[in-house]
Amino acid sequence: MNILVCIKQVPDMESRFKVNGTGDWYDEGDLAYRINEYDEYAIEQAVQLKEQLGNQPEITVLSIGADRVADALKKALAMGADKAVHIQDPDSCKKDPWQIADIIVSFARDKNFDIIFTGMQSQDRGSAQVGVMVGELLDLNCATTLVGFEYQDGAVTAKRELEGGVKSVVKLPLPAVVTCQLGLNVPRYPTLPNIMKAKKKELLGIPASTLLKEQPAATTEKLYPPVKSGGGIVLEGDLGEMADRLLGILKEKTTVMK
Amino acid sequence: MLPDHHYFLPLFLLSVLTFCYSCYQRLQLVAVGASEERCDRPGERLAGVISYAFGQKRVLSRPFGLNHFVLFWAFLLLLLANVDFLLQGLVPGFGLEALPAAVVKPLDFLFDAVSLLALVCVAVALVRRVLFAPSYLGNDYTKACSGEALLILGLIATLMVAFFLMNAARIALTGGGGFQPVSAAISRLLAGSRPTALATLFQAAWWVHAVVLLLFMNLLPRSKHMHILTAIPNCFFRSLDRPSVEPREVFERGRRFGVSAVEQFSWKDLFDSFSCTECGRCQDLCPAHNTGKPLNPRRIIHDIKVNLLQNGPALKQGGEGDLPLIGAQGEGTCSEEALWSCTTCGACLAVCPVLIEHLPKIVKMRRHLVQEKGRFPEELLNLFENMEQRSNPWGIAPSERGKWASLLGERSFKPGETEYLFFVGCAGSFDSRAKQITVALASILDAAGVSWGILGKDEICCGDSVRRLGNEYVFDKMARGNVQLFQEKGVKRIVTQCPHCFSTLKNDYRQYGLELEVLHHSELIAQLVSQGKLTVPKHAVMGKLLFHDSCYLGRHNDTFAAPRAVVEAATGQAPGDFERSRENAFCCGAGGGRMWLEELTGSRINHERVDEALKQKPDTICVSCPYCMTMLEDGLKDRGAEQVRVKDIAEVMAEALKR
Numbered sequence: 002m003n004i005l006v007c008i009k010q011v012p013d014m015e016s017r018f019k020v021n022g023t024g025d026w027y028d029e030g031d032l033a034y035r036i037n038e039y040d041e042y043a044i045e046q047a048v049q050l051k052e053q054l055g056n057q058p059e060i061t062v063l064s065i066g067a068d069r070v071a072d073a074l075k076k077a078l079a080m081g082a083d084k085a086v087h088i089q090d091p092d093s094c095k096k097d098p099w100q101i102a103d104i105i106v107s108f109a110r111d112k113n114f115d116i117i118f119t120g121m122q123s124q125d126r127g128s129a130q131v132g133v134m135v136g137e138l139l140d141l142n143c144a145t146t147l148v149g150f151e152y153q154d155g156a157v158t159a160k161r162e163l164e165g166g167v168k169s170v171v172k173l174p175l176p177a178v179v180t181c182q183l184g185l186n187v188p189r190y191p192t193l194p195n196i197m198k199a200k201k202k203e204l205l206g207i208p209a210s211t212l213l214k215e216q217p218a219a220t221t222e223k224l225y226p227p228v229k230s231g232g233g234i235v236l237e238g239d240l241g242e243m244a245d246r247l248l249g250i251l252k253e254k255t256t257v258m259k
Numbered sequence: 260m261l262p263d264h265h266y267f268l269p270l271f272l273l274s275v276l277t278f279c280y281s282c283y284q285r286l287q288l289v290a291v292g293a294s295e296e297r298c299d300r301p302g303e304r305l306a307g308v309i310s311y312a313f314g315q316k317r318v319l320s321r322p323f324g325l326n327h328f329v330l331f332w333a334f335l336l337l338l339l340a341n342v343d344f345l346l347q348g349l350v351p352g353f354g355l356e357a358l359p360a361a362v363v364k365p366l367d368f369l370f371d372a373v374s375l376l377a378l379v380c381v382a383v384a385l386v387r388r389v390l391f392a393p394s395y396l397g398n399d400y401t402k403a404c405s406g407e408a409l410l411i412l413g414l415i416a417t418l419m420v421a422f423f424l425m426n427a428a429r430i431a432l433t434g435g436g437g438f439q440p441v442s443a444a445i446s447r448l449l450a451g452s453r454p455t456a457l458a459t460l461f462q463a464a465w466w467v468h469a470v471v472l473l474l475f476m477n478l479l480p481r482s483k484h485m486h487i488l489t490a491i492p493n494c495f496f497r498s499l500d501r502p503s504v505e506p507r508e509v510f511e512r513g514r515r516f517g518v519s520a521v522e523q524f525s526w527k528d529l530f531d532s533f534s535c536t537e538c539g540r541c542q543d544l545c546p547a548h549n550t551g552k553p554l555n556p557r558r559i560i561h562d563i564k565v566n567l568l569q570n571g572p573a574l575k576q577g578g579e580g581d582l583p584l585i586g587a588q589g590e591g592t593c594s595e596e597a598l599w600s601c602t603t604c605g606a607c608l609a610v611c612p613v614l615i616e617h618l619p620k621i622v623k624m625r626r627h628l629v630q631e632k633g634r635f636p637e638e639l640l641n642l643f644e645n646m647e648q649r650s651n652p653w654g655i656a657p658s659e660r661g662k663w664a665s666l667l668g669e670r671s672f673k674p675g676e677t678e679y680l681f682f683v684g685c686a687g688s689f690d691s692r693a694k695q696i697t698v699a700l701a702s703i704l705d706a707a708g709v710s711w712g713i714l715g716k717d718e719i720c721c722g723d724s725v726r727r728l729g730n731e732y733v734f735d736k737m738a739r740g741n742v743q744l745f746q747e748k749g750v751k752r753i754v755t756q757c758p759h760c761f762s763t764l765k766n767d768y769r770q771y772g773l774e775l776e777v778l779h780h781s782e783l784i785a786q787l788v789s790q791g792k793l794t795v796p797k798h799a800v801m802g803k804l805l806f807h808d809s810c811y812l813g814r815h816n817d818t819f820a821a822p823r824a825v826v827e828a829a830t831g832q833a834p835g836d837f838e839r840s841r842e843n844a845f846c847c848g849a850g851g852g853r854m855w856l857e858e859l860t861g862s863r864i865n866h867e868r869v870d871e872a873l874k875q876k877p878d879t880i881c882v883s884c885p886y887c888m889t890m891l892e893d894g895l896k897d898r899g900a901e902q903v904r905v906k907d908i909a910e911v912m913a914e915a916l917k918r
Contacts, residue, residue, distance in 0.1 A: 013648055015656040033657070035648055190640060193630040193732050197512045237691055 002058035003112065006047045006082060007105055007119040007131070008040035010066055010073040014124055018226075025221045026094050027125075036073045039120025041188040042181035046150050047118045048081035049186065053152065059083045061112075065104055065209060067091045078199035079191035085202065090209035098126075099218035102134035107212035109139060114176065116157070121146045121180040129180075136178035144171050146182040267348045267469065274473035281480035282488065285533060288567050291574045292526035295506075297496040304495045307614075311494040317612040321540070323387065324612070326380050330415075333377035334487070340370040340422075341472060348469060364438045371426070371439040378419040381412050388412075395543035398555060400590055407482055414475050421468035428461035486536040490613040493534040496527055497614040503605050503815050504766045505622045508731045517626025517729060521566045521584050522574050524620065531615040532564035541607035541617060546846040547600040551861020554600035556607035556617040558593075563620065565591035585624055598624050599636055602864065603727045603851030604810040609842050625729025639728065642855045646733055650719035651685040652855055660688045661715030663697055670701075672712030674749045679704070679711040679783075682764065684757040685720050686885035692892070693756075693885035699913035700756050700780050706916050707792040709783075711754065717744060723759040723811075726767065728852035738763075742771045752776045754783045756909060758811035758884045759850070765816070779812055781822035781883050781908055788828045798831035799915035801906065802878025806834035807868070807891065808844035809884035822883045825908045829915040834881055838871055845871065849886035869894035872903070879904045881911060 012018070012032040021028040036044075044062065051058045062082040064070045067090070074085035088104055090096070096104075109117070117136075122129035129145075136143030148168065149160025156174045162182050163169055191199075234250070236243040252258045298304075310316045315331060318324040339355075347354040355363055388396065392403030401407075427445035430436035432454060436443035449457060479487055508516055518524055539557060547554040563584075569591055570580020586592045598621055607617040628634050645654030660683075664670045672680050681704070686693040704711050722737035741764075745753075753775055755761040765777035778786075787793045806826060812818045819841045826834040839845045848864030858864065869891060872880055880895075882888050882905060892905045906914075 013656070015649060015654060017656060017658055031658070033648060187637065187640065190629075190633040190635075190643060192633045193510070193516045194512075196732075197510075238695070 002050075002054060002115045004047050004050065004058050004060045005109055005112070005114040005117045006040070006043050006060060006062045006077065007117065007135070008044065008062060008064050008073060008077060009037045009120070009123045010034045010064060010070045011037045011123055011125045020224055020226070025224050027224065029094075034069055034072070036076060037120050037123050037125075039122060039124070039181055039183070041120075042183070042185045043118035043120050044077050044080050044082065045186045045188040046147075046179075046181060047116075048189070050116070050150075050152055051081065058115075061086060061114075063088065063105065063108065065090050065096075065101060066093045071204065074204060075199055076191065078202045078204075079196045080189055081195070083202065085204045087204060087206045088209050088212065089206050093209070096213075097217040097219050097221075098128045098130035098134065100213060100215050102131050102138060103215040104209055104212045105131070105135050106138040107214065108207070109135070116175055117141070117178040119178070119180050121182045132178055132180035139176075139178070142173040142175075142177040143179070144173055144177070145180045147179050148182050148184040150179070150185060264349055264351060270469070270473065271345065271349060274477060278476050278480070281477065284571075285480050285485065287575055288571045289526050289529045289533065291522045291567070291571075292524050292529040293522075295525035295527050297527050300499055303499055304497070307497055308491060308494045311497070311612075311614060312491040315612070317610070317614075320610075326383055326387075329376055330380045330384075333373045333380070336369060336373050337377070339366075340374075344468065344472070348465075367438040368440075370422075371441050374419045374422050375441045378416060381416045381419070385409075385412050385416075393539075393543070395539035396537075398539070398542060398558065400558065400561065401537065411475075411478070411482070411484055414471055414478070417471050418468060418475070421464045421471065424464035425461055425468060428457045428464060432457045432461070483535065483537045485533045486613060489530060489534040490536070493530060493613050493615070496530065498616055500769075501762075501766045501815060502608050502614075502616045503603065503618055503762075504770070505619050505726065505731075507735070507770050508626070510732060510735065515627075516630040516731070517628070518620070518623040519583075519585060519627040519631065521563060521570060521580065524563065524623065528563070528616070528620055528623075529567055531620075532560050532567060534613045534615060535560045535564070536613060537561075538612060540610045540612070541615075544606035544610055544843065544845075546602055546604055546606070546848065546864045546867070549845075550864050550867055552597070552600035553594055553860065554597040556621075559597070559617055559620060560615055562591055562593050585627070593624060595628065595634070596860065598628070599856065600853075600860070601851050602810070602846045602848055602853045604846035605814045606810075606843070606846070609814050622727060622729055625727075626731050627729070629729040630732055635728070636856050638856050639852070642728075642852075643725065643730055643733065646720060646722075646725050646730075646737070650737070651689060652720065652724060653685070653689050655689045657719075658716050660718055661713060663688060663694045664701070664713060664715070667701060670711075670713050672714055672748060672750070677710050677712035678752060679709060680745070680748070680750045680753045681711045681713050682721070682753050682755045682760055683713055683718065684755060684760040684885070686889075687756050688718070690885060690889070692888060696756055696885060696888070696907040696909050699907065700754075700909040702913050703780075703784060703787075703793065703909060703916065704754075707787040709787070709792075714744065714748070719744075721760045721763040723763045723767075724852040724855060726763070727850070738768055738771050742768055742773045745773060745775065750775060752778070754778045754780055756780045756885070756907075758809045758816070759886065762811045762815050779816075779818060779821070779883070781812065781825055782818065784909065784912055785821040785824040785828075788824065793828070793912070793916070795829060795912075795915040796918055797915065799829045799911050801830050801881070801904075801911060801914075803876065804830060804832070804834045804879040804881050804911075805837055805872055805875060805877040806840075806881045807837060807847070807872070807887055808840055809882065809887050810844065810846050810850050812883050813844055814842055822881075822908050825912055826881055829908075829912040835875065835877065837868075838874070847884075847887040847890035849890045854886050854889070863894070863897075865890040865894035866897060869898055869900070873898065873900055877903055879906055879911075881906050881908055883908050 013035055016032050019028040047060050051060055060082040061084050062074055062077040063086045064074050065088040070087055074087055078085055119132045133143055144159040144161060146162045147159050148162045151158040156172055157177055158172050161169045236246055315328045318327050343355045388403045396403035423442050423445055426439055426442035427449055430443055430446035431449040479485055541556040542548050545556050566582055566584050569582045573580050582591050587594055601621045603618055642652055645652055649657055683697055687697040719737055719740055722734040726734035753764055761779040806823055823834055845868050847868055880891055888905055895901055895903050
């Protein structure tokens with residue numbers, strides 16, 4: 002079996018974001034990066050499938066982006082992927098989901114992947130389109146927002162999370178694309194021997210320009226923070242003082258004391 | 260009159276042979292362990308042997324230790340008597356007898372008196388074990404009145420009684436005994452007996468003494484009384500540095516990380532397991548054991564010994580043992596839950612009379628679980644990620660770290676200008692309650708005119724929690740990062756407000772070549788007070804105040820006086836103590852990374868500590884650690900005792916400095 006996992010490196014969501022100079026994305030300076038949370042579930046599920054099948058399958062992990070993306074790929078290798086493909090593109094944030102899907106498809110088309118795992122969406126752009134477009138372009142079966150995964154006899158039984166807590170169960174024969182949601186699994190903590198082994202695994206670099214053929218389908222016009230609608234106040238300090246200040250605020254600014 | 264040495268000689272040789280073989284077998288097992296340097300600084304080591312072994316320093320720290328002290332010295336003195344006894348048995352007429360009377364007579368008196376003392380001590384020990392046994396003598400694998408304990412006491416008593424009867428019979432037969440009051444008194448009871456009966460009594464007592472002595476010698480290496488042979492060398496091989504500072508690991512491919520099998524321990528770890536006396540003092544103090552957790556430090560040492568004995572034959576052949584070291588297989592294996600229960604408070608280290616190092620063994624096994632297996636309580640997944648991604652346990656953006664200082668203006672550390680680096684720590688930077696301590700300390704330093712600065716967003720976690728939790732790989736990265744930063748900035752003096760940062764920077768970072776002056780804020784404030792740089796306009800009113808010792812400030816760094824001096828300077832009164840205080844203080848429950856773990860088994864450690872305080876009806880509990888602050892405040896809330904305030908020593912001092 003041949004498995005592909007598509008992952009994205011995203012900024013730590015705890016960071017302070019600033020809009021960049023051109024006003025169409027966030028400023029990438031001074032940010033710490035990590036693997037997109039949903040893509041970690043994808044890696045974990047791929048590794049679990051490999052283990053289920055007696056470590057026979059080969060897992061390729063793919064990521065598009067600047068040099069820093071290599072860190073994310075190394076972590077995926079340490080978690081259990083066999084080889085990594087870094088599609089080099091310092092400007093990946095300028096590409097829309099259609100182009101990202103096109104790059105992945107150009108790479109994957111002649112590789113005969115039996116199953117492609119990816120996150121249901123990225124934590125930064127959140128379009129949730131790349132996985133399904135890859136499925137469509139490669140003519141693969143596709144199920145999204147997986148919270149349960151079972152594989153048997155060439156078919157995946159997937160539990161999907163729908164709106165309002167409703168779940169559905171679908172069965173899809175391979176080859177297929179699945180996108181992973183929170184709750185599917187607990188991504189493993191890479192062990193030290195595996196971190197060391199990962200350093201020796203293959204990490205192939207391919208320039209994005211050699212794979213990209215499509216023009217953007219949608220361009221980002223503007224990125225801006227939501228308009229502030231009255232901030233909260235956090236009182237700190239001595240309990241008694243805080244109570245007095247709260248009382249003062251309630252008296253002055255509200256009608257509850259009247 | 261002496262027994263026929265033709266019978267004794269073969270018995271003696273056989274006993275010595277089997278004894279040596281048993282010792283050789285045990286030492287062979289110890290040699291299975293990894294190498295570790297424990298012979299450096301021999302002078303310091305010998306000094307320790309004198310105070311800990313011959314002076315019985317730790318044994319005497321509890322009242323009943325006096326009984327052991329007397330027995331120990333009785334054994335040492337009687338060793339000479341017994342050598343004499345054996346020599347006489349082997350070569351009649353060859354022994355102390357041959358010495359001048361001026362030497363022999365005082366020795367006769369000494370042996371006679373000391374034997375009586377030993378007999379009394381055995382009786383006292385027996386009565387204690389049978390009638391007044393403290394609960395810590397027993398546990399899930401042994402009890403106060405174990406067969407082994409009673410057998411050993413019985414054998415010692417038999418030796419003493421046989422010694423007296425032997426001497427009494429000889430005195431009754433041949434006279435003398437002027438310098439053997441006990442034996443002479445017994446001989447008077449024998450007066451009037453027929454000489455043949457006396458000779459038979461002598462022969463019988465002699466043989467009982469001989470056989471029991473040789474039996475006792477052969478029992479030593481096969482029982483907990485192995486400590487008679489190993490305790491003194493164990494004091495010599497003790498850790499000269501802080502034993503709570505775990506050894507570094509080398510991160511190279513093909514190496515093992517942590518300990519998953521008994522032979523991966525160092526030889527000293529294995530030697531420790533043969534030195535345990537089963538006194539139970541560690542068990543008595545362990546906060547995890549006391550609150551119903553599966554951890555018992557004594558059990559950890561016992562399990563290592565059982566595991567080593569069981570897997571020994573295979574290990575000596577260079578193979579692998581069948582019994583796993585970590586698992587749920589009962590005696591001889593350490594359960595994972597037990598290993599995760601440790602708060603690394605160090606009470607076991609501080610109390611052990613023979614200086615066994617329990618804590619590093621627990622951390623070494625945690626290292627295996629974390630680094631080789633990726634197996635740990637699920638809460639830690641988040642913690643490790645927060646530490647690796649954001650260098651703080653809460654996972655708050657690193658850019659927020661210096662924010663508390665925004666009201667104080669520009670406070671960065673300036674190389675060459677600033678005297679003290681204020682290493683604020685994660686709690687002091689991010690926890691809203693601990694930030695008040697940070698601000699209080701800043702105001703004190705300003706009031707005393709101290710030149711200080713912070714690293715702001717460049718500061719990263721000291722790595723204490725990850726190191727104690729066994730994630731040495733992440734700790735190593737953090738330590739190297741911090742050390743490099745301190746060196747680049749030319750830092751010479753550091754002050755911290757958290758004992759965990761303090762101990763890690765001061766002790767653990769030495770392994771990374773960092774030897775700076777690191778002060779806990781209690782030490783710096785106490786210094787400033789004694790130098791007259793801090794004058795208190797009025798005393799802070801705190802009501803009845805109890806001081807809670809932080810493990811990492813007190814027990815791990817012997818800093819007991821400084822925080823008390825600060826409280827006394829600020830309030831005008833020496834603080835009250837908990838029932839268990841200083842070296843015996845009871846942990847708040849947050850050390851060893853337990854701050855970030857749920858406490859699901861047994862009762863809560865912080866509740867136990869808070870209940871101990873509430874018995875004295877305090878108005879204020881004073882702490883010197885942000886973790887203790889959180890644990891005690893939470894405990895008071897849970898107990899409905901929010902009227903009791905928890906204050907850091909810096910807050911108490913800052914209160915006193917307010918005009």
